[in-house]
Amino acid sequence: MNELFLKSIEIDHSRICKDSYINDIPALAGTERLIFKSPVTFFAGENGTGKSTLLEAVAVACGFSAEGGTLNYSFSTYDSHSELYKAIKTERGIKRPSFSYFLRAESFYNVATMAEEYRDKPESVYYRQYGGKSFHAQSHGESFFSLMGAFSPNGLYIMDEPEAALSPQKQLAVLGEIYDLSVQGAQFVIASHSPILLGIPNAQILSFDGVGIKECEYEETESYRVTQMFINNRERLLRYLLK
Numbered sequence: 001m002n003e004l005f006l007k008s009i010e011i012d013h014s015r016i017c018k019d020s021y022i023n024d025i026p027a028l029a030g031t032e033r034l035i036f037k038s039p040v041t042f043f044a045g046e047n048g049t050g051k052s053t054l055l056e057a058v059a060v061a062c063g064f065s066a067e068g069g070t071l072n073y074s075f076s077t078y079d080s081h082s083e084l085y086k087a088i089k090t091e092r093g094i095k096r097p098s099f100s101y102f103l104r105a106e107s108f109y110n111v112a113t114m115a116e117e118y119r120d121k122p123e124s125v126y127y128r129q130y131g132g133k134s135f136h137a138q139s140h141g142e143s144f145f146s147l148m149g150a151f152s153p154n155g156l157y158i159m160d161e162p163e164a165a166l167s168p169q170k171q172l173a174v175l176g177e178i179y180d181l182s183v184q185g186a187q188f189v190i191a192s193h194s195p196i197l198l199g200i201p202n203a204q205i206l207s208f209d210g211v212g213i214k215e216c217e218y219e220e221t222e223s224y225r226v227t228q229m230f231i232n233n234r235e236r237l238l239r240y241l242l243k
Contacts, residue, residue, distance in 0.1 A: 005156040005187050008035045008091040009058055015087040022084050025050040030212030036189070038204035039182035043191040044221045045208030051191040052160050054208075056104075057084035058189065059158045064102035071100050097187075099152040103144075103159040145170070148177055153184035163194035171196040195223040 010033045016022050023029050028050045043051040056066060063071050144165050151157060163171050171194055178188055179200050192198060198205060198221055207216040218224055230237055 003093050003095050004036055004039065005093050005095060005097050006036055006058075006062070006090060006189065007093050008033060009061070010089040010091075011084075012087045012089060016083065020083060022050075022053070025053070026211045027208035027213050028054060028084070030210075034206065034213060036187075036204065038202055039186065040178060040188045040200050040203040041190070042198055042200075042203055042205045043189070043208060043213075044193075044198060044205050044216070044223060046222060049208035051208050053084060054213075055158060055160050055189065055191045057088050058090070059102040060085035061088035061090050062100075062102075062156070062158070064100075064158065068102045068104040070102075095154075097152075097154055097156040099150070099155040101147070101151065101155070101157050103147070103157070103162055145173075148174065151177075151181055151186065153181050153186050155181070155186045157186065157188045159188065159190045159192075161191055161193065163192060163197055168196060175200055193223050195221070195227045198223055 011028070011031060013023075013029070013032070025048075027045065043055055045051050059068075060066050144162065162174065166174060175197055178190075178197070182188060182200075190197065198218055203218075205216050205218060205221060206213050207221065209222060
């Protein structure tokens, strides 16, 4: 396996306020350490289980803006991130990434706007890096693909629900891109509900559906189970749901 850029994280619960909502999230309250075992790690689980909260905290602890972008992006339109990042200790590998990115589907518009401002600076490599076209001149899905075109095999990528902008066909294409980059040396940490992306071969899947964060198999994820159940029993489920 390739040397990972991010090897593990530890959560120092003593640095979290006693009245913080973080303590009421079972998956987070029951976890002290996570070890990354694969170039592709997924945070999987139901809404409200702490996936995005932890992913954001890890990203901020790694030096990213809470709203996303490269490590060089320093801006904030609204500070809504939790205090969890203060309790995160990261263990890094010996190798350092040449390019890193934190993608948040919900704040990508703000990041795209900052990219417009950064592109006018003399040192900007905006057009070369992102295919020569404004993110705002593309659909959400198209802009995501332009962004991925800048991803390097020697990179660390933290991604929150990247499937939000993508059709099932595009998710399959992204699955291939992530897999190809990962076998060349890139590392991905992704929070996702997508039963397509979660199917990336040899990915480590961490389930947030319980007390503490635990590894699980692809077929054990709720995303897979619910999708399989709906496809195999669509008419019966619809009769039950729409009665």
